[in-house]
Amino acid sequence: MKVLLSGAWTMIATAWRLNPRKTALAVVLVTAGAVAAPLLAAALGWMTREVVAGAAAPAVLAGAGVAVLAVLALVLSHFAHLAYYELAELAELDFDERVIEVSNGSAGIEHHERAEHADTWTVLRQEGRRFRSGLEALLGGVGLVLAMALTAVLLAAQNPLLLLLPAAAAPPLLAGRAAERVLDRARTATAEPTRTALNLFHLATSARLAGELRVSRVQGELRARHDRLWEEATRGLWRAHLTATVIRAAGQVVFALAYVAGVLLVVRDAMAGRRGVGDVVLVVVLAAQVNQQVATAVTLLGDLQRMAGAYRRLTEVAESVAGAAPALPAGSPPRRLCDGIELSGVAFTYPGTAAPVLREVDLHLPAGSTVAIVGENGAGKSTLVKLLCGFYRPSAGRILVDGADLRDVPVDEWRARIAAGFQDFVRYEFPAQHVVGLGDLPRASSEPAVRAALDRADAADVLDDLPDGLRTHLGKSYADGAEPSGGQWQKLALGRAMMREAPLLLVLDEPTSALDPEAEHALFQRYADHAKRVAGRTGGVTVFVSHRFSTVRTADLIVVVGDGRVVEAGDHAALIAAAGTYAELFALQAKAYS
């Protein structure tokens, strides 16, 4: 009940905040439409009484009243729909914005990576679209409550016993709520197969992946898995719908019995001469309306409960995201690095998991140096990068930036001084100028800044293939958008990473995997030269993760990570001389290329 009331309150408050005039208009129109129905029953009873009494003039007047009320009851709801249609659109947008806000509400990315939040995000992405039915239910509910109250008064005036009729509305209402709870539980329980099936659907229909699917001939397998998952989800939902239907029907049966009893009561009074035909007409029409009101209330309550549930989930995730954000420290990153970045006894375990991914990492990344991180798949390289970017805090140990603990630096200020390129980069479907420029928002529209960044990323040649240069719209969202190749997208993303000219830390986590080895080598050479030039000014450190040793060997410091620990560290010559893991891996790759 608390969830329902707070959800209803949030919805009406949202509607009021978005457009008070339209909200008031919708409430008035819906309410007027709803109370017109019981008034129509009263007018019908009055008209019947006048007709039976043979009073022509009052009968005509009552008839006119019936006509007006009938028109109002039928028409007002359409006008109300116009008023809340726009409100619902605005409110849906508002809900989406809140989901986006919560999704980005934490400096870290834990709430996206933790499995227990995944179901909530799936449900939230779907439920936002249902805001209209939630608002419709709320406004309709307000009108319904008034209509039911008026109906109760009219019935009580006939026979107080008839008040049992609206009271008999309670079992179907309670049953409706219980049914919705069953469905809500089923939706959460089937969120995982639903999500996985949606992911498979996306894979099976994505133009980008079509080639690989055809070559590996897995389309049939994907379809079979997709079907199995949908079946699993549908089975779970169908069982819940069946249970919900039985619960709802049981509630309705209670009301149906009360309805029959109520009508029989008035008919008996009429036969005994205590009531006229007009009263019988009034009660029969009203009782039918109560039936209608109850059925509507059950549906509305279901919609309302569903929307209230979505708000509850959103609030819960928002609270957990806000709770995960530590209080903002007062410090700020240094203007330039003198000593560098130091990892001291760093260990890390992903939240919600037991095994540490990094252990006892001690490293000194000297100011102005380029650092390559190498290691087998799953060794912990990207995790190290995530800690450096401040996506997570170390579970133990400290990361020191020129001696200052990164925990004491507001994460936003740290982010403003770092730049990063990831393997999993964003494909913004914007004009090329902004696809690159977004790497440094304040200078996103500066053409010279974008050209210089593309130059640093060795990516200026991508523009040659774009019909309208930096103004070319990229991606398939636009009919006339250009579609760059995978490597070109990656080069543009690298340009974006290079937008900040003098970051304290530039992180490149395999951002060149779609480039050929020569292109990667040339890029790093060019970037290393640039980094050396600006290092004099800022002492910035460049950290890159790569599996290509032709590039790795150029780094000032090579860190070999294995099983969450630093196995070796040094420059190329020192590590080759040490004849350890690096030397072995280097020799293997050199042999493969020779």
Ligand SMILES: Nc1ncnc2c1ncn2[C@@H]1O[C@H](COP(=O)(O)OP(=O)(O)OP(=O)(O)O)[C@@H](O)[C@H]1O
């Ligand atoms: N969000 C996460 N939650 C739990 N475990 C994770 C998460 N991300 C990575 N891991 C685990 O941490 C370990 C290290 O992963 P990481 O991505 O850092 O490796 P990597 O060295 O970058 O590998 P690769 O070369 O394949 O990219 C792996 O065992 C991985 O399963």
